[in-house]
Amino acid sequence: MTSPEITTPERTALDKALYDALNPLASALRARATGLPEERMWEAAPLEVTLSILATWKVVDAEVKHLTALAAKTAGSYGASYEQLGAAWGITRQGARKKWPDAVDKAAPGEPGESLVELCGGSATLSRDPSSGHWRWAGRAADGTHGQAASASRHATKEEAAAHAGAFLKEHAAEGS
Known part of the structure; x- marks a missing residue:
C-alpha cells in the first residue's frame, strides 16, 4: 500500500475543515485560560491570539496521535503486520513497530489469543477458543451496557x-456519539 497523495483542491478543503473545527475549540480554550467570554477571543493582541491558536493545534495534534495509534491497533487486531502498518504510514516495518509497539497481536496465527476492539466509546475483547478455534466477544459499550x-x-x-x-458497540454508543 502506498501513501496517499492529496490534490490541491482536497488539501484546500481539508485546511478549511480543520480551521472550521479549530476555531470553536481555540475560543473555548482561550476563554478558560483568560476568563474572558469566547466571543472576545479575537479582540486580544495578535500575538496572544496566534499563541492561543498554536496551543490549540497542540491539543489537536495530541488527539490525532491518539486516533492514529487507535487505528494502528485496530488494524493490528484484524491481522495487519508491522510491515503493512509501516507501508500505510510511509515508514519501515521497524519504524511502525517503534511508533506503535502494541499494535500487532503477538500470538502466532492459529494460536489462541485475545484482541481488543475500541469503537464509539466502548470496547470489546475478542477471544479464540483453543479447543474449537471459534472466536467470541464480550464487551462494555459507552452507555454502560455489557x-x-x-x-x-x-x-x-x-x-x-x-x-x-x-455492531453492539455502535448500537450502544453514548448519547451524542
Missing part, C-alpha cells in the same frame, strides 16, 4: 467476531 456473543454463536474468524462486537 454484551457478549450468544452462547450458540460461533464465529469462524476474528473479523466476524469483531463485526458483531462492533
Whole structure:
C-alpha cells in the first residue's frame, strides 16, 4: 500500500475543515485560560491570539496521535503486520513497530489469543477458543451496557467476531456519539 497523495483542491478543503473545527475549540480554550467570554477571543493582541491558536493545534495534534495509534491497533487486531502498518504510514516495518509497539497481536496465527476492539466509546475483547478455534466477544459499550456473543454463536474468524462486537458497540454508543 502506498501513501496517499492529496490534490490541491482536497488539501484546500481539508485546511478549511480543520480551521472550521479549530476555531470553536481555540475560543473555548482561550476563554478558560483568560476568563474572558469566547466571543472576545479575537479582540486580544495578535500575538496572544496566534499563541492561543498554536496551543490549540497542540491539543489537536495530541488527539490525532491518539486516533492514529487507535487505528494502528485496530488494524493490528484484524491481522495487519508491522510491515503493512509501516507501508500505510510511509515508514519501515521497524519504524511502525517503534511508533506503535502494541499494535500487532503477538500470538502466532492459529494460536489462541485475545484482541481488543475500541469503537464509539466502548470496547470489546475478542477471544479464540483453543479447543474449537471459534472466536467470541464480550464487551462494555459507552452507555454502560455489557454484551457478549450468544452462547450458540460461533464465529469462524476474528473479523466476524469483531463485526458483531462492533455492531453492539455502535448500537450502544453514548448519547451524542
